Amino acid sequence: MLTFSKEEALIASQIKKLTHEAGSHHPNIFTLARELPQLKIEIDACFLSNPYATDLFLTYLTRELLDTHKIRDVLEFYPSQNQVIAAILADHLAVSKNKIFVGSGAIEIIQAILHNFTSKKIIINLPTFSPFYEFVKDEVNIVYNHLHKKDNFQLNIESYIQLVEREKPDTVVLINPNNPNGGYINLATIEYLLDRLRGVENFIIDESFIHFAYEDETYQLKRAVALTKTFENLLIIKSMSKDFGIAGIRAGYAIMAEEKRERLLKNGYLWNLSGLAEYFFKLYVQDEFLKEYYEVRIRYIQETKYFFAALATIPNLKVYPSLANFALVEILDGTSAFDLGLKMLLKYGIYVRNCADKIGLKGEFIRIASRTKSENKIIVQALKDILSNP
Numbered sequence: 001m002l003t004f005s006k007e008e009a010l011i012a013s014q015i016k017k018l019t020h021e022a023g024s025h026h027p028n029i030f031t032l033a034r035e036l037p038q039l040k041i042e043i044d045a046c047f048l049s050n051p052y053a054t055d056l057f058l059t060y061l062t063r064e065l066l067d068t069h070k071i072r073d074v075l076e077f078y079p080s081q082n083q084v085i086a087a088i089l090a091d092h093l094a095v096s097k098n099k100i101f102v103g104s105g106a107i108e109i110i111q112a113i114l115h116n117f118t119s120k121k122i123i124i125n126l127p128t129f130s131p132f133y134e135f136v137k138d139e140v141n142i143v144y145n146h147l148h149k150k151d152n153f154q155l156n157i158e159s160y161i162q163l164v165e166r167e168k169p170d171t172v173v174l175i176n177p178n179n180p181n182g183g184y185i186n187l188a189t190i191e192y193l194l195d196r197l198r199g200v201e202n203f204i205i206d207e208s209f210i211h212f213a214y215e216d217e218t219y220q221l222k223r224a225v226a227l228t229k230t231f232e233n234l235l236i237i238k239s240m241s242k243d244f245g246i247a248g249i250r251a252g253y254a255i256m257a258e259e260k261r262e263r264l265l266k267n268g269y270l271w272n273l274s275g276l277a278e279y280f281f282k283l284y285v286q287d288e289f290l291k292e293y294y295e296v297r298i299r300y301i302q303e304t305k306y307f308f309a310a311l312a313t314i315p316n317l318k319v320y321p322s323l324a325n326f327a328l329v330e331i332l333d334g335t336s337a338f339d340l341g342l343k344m345l346l347k348y349g350i351y352v353r354n355c356a357d358k359i360g361l362k363g364e365f366i367r368i369a370s371r372t373k374s375e376n377k378i379i380v381q382a383l384k385d386i387l388s389n390p
């Protein structure tokens with residue numbers, strides 16, 4: 001069992017209070033640092049982004065906006081309207097611009113879809129990203145589909161199809177790879193599911209972590225985007241926050257049937273993106289940027305694979321299979337997720353996500369994000385130290 005001093009126990013109760021106040025999302029490191037200045041947070045392994053992609057974006061931003069003073073235009077003037085930014089993305093995504101809806105982060109799109117299109121019943125796999133059940137309207141019936149520990153939290157395809165056929169929801173959601181466990185459904189299976197479940201009005205696939213996934217050693221990106229041509233009911237949601245490392249500028253988009261997009265635009269969302277998010281999307285479709293992005297993407301995927309393999313060698317931890325940039329880790333020696341997270345923070349300045357509040361997870365789980373190579377090494381060493389010398 002881990003032991004804590006009196007001062008440490010006091011910090012523990014303050015962290016509990018801050019976590020409670022933050023609701024279903026954990027306090028970020030800036031809140032922790034402000035409220036608990038005695039903490040020295042060195043590594044944020046709670047937040048799920050590719051740090052190398054942030055470096056890349058910052059290089060472009062510095063060169064193109066700051067050094068040239070063009071940043072003034074971005075700040076002073078209105079950004080383009082929703083459909084203008086959507087049109088920028090159309091060629092790159094190879095879908096009609098009339099099917100693209102941009103959002104101030106994917107979270108705004110999730111809210112828009114759930115509030116406008118989901119009216120009766122939704123099926124949600126657990127564990128999940130909490131806004132998918134928190135944002136549904138009160139009158140909507142939520143049916144939970146539990147992913148099981150014994151299946152490594154992998155979706156059971158045939159029983160899922162049976163559940164959907166039995167419940168007849170108007171909306172289903174697949175997060176691919178899933179948050180918080182990183183479970184991945186390959187593209188052929190996604191297509192099979194879409195084919196079997198044509199009757200569902202809104203088939204949502206959240207691809208917010210898709211750039212971290214791969215199906216073979218070529219690390220080629222596999223996306224369901226092209227399937228929106230065949231399946232009218234498919235809505236793809238994409239956050240740029242995690243795999244492009246730009247959560248602060250709030251950029252996301254969705255691909256959906258033209259009439260659904262029209263319905264959303266009729267109700268608002270005119271200038272919902274910031275100038276910086278518009279700048280990002282213009283950059284995102286440029287060959288030069290993309291080429292460099294794919295380099296940092298692959299480098300990060302390879303380092304993440306190595307990191308997960310190192311975590312798996314630590315006694316008393318079970319690392320669940322993940323094709324995202326984080327791993328769901330179960331603690332097997334009776335230590336609570338809270339105590340392990342607290343020790344990581346107090347002794348090593350490492351912040352991990354305690355998953356105690358995640359519905360659908362029975363046991364003690366933490367979620368650890370992959371960071372830079374040197375940070376990952378420190379995380380592995382810290383866990384080894386704690387778990388072998390409690």
Ligand SMILES: *Cc1c(COP(=O)(O)O)cnc(C)c1O
Nearest residue numbers: 105106107129179208239241252
């Ligand atoms: C973080 C996250 C989002 C929200 O992303 P933003 O673009 O930052 O709003 C959406 N879906 C999933 C699965 C996420 O983990």
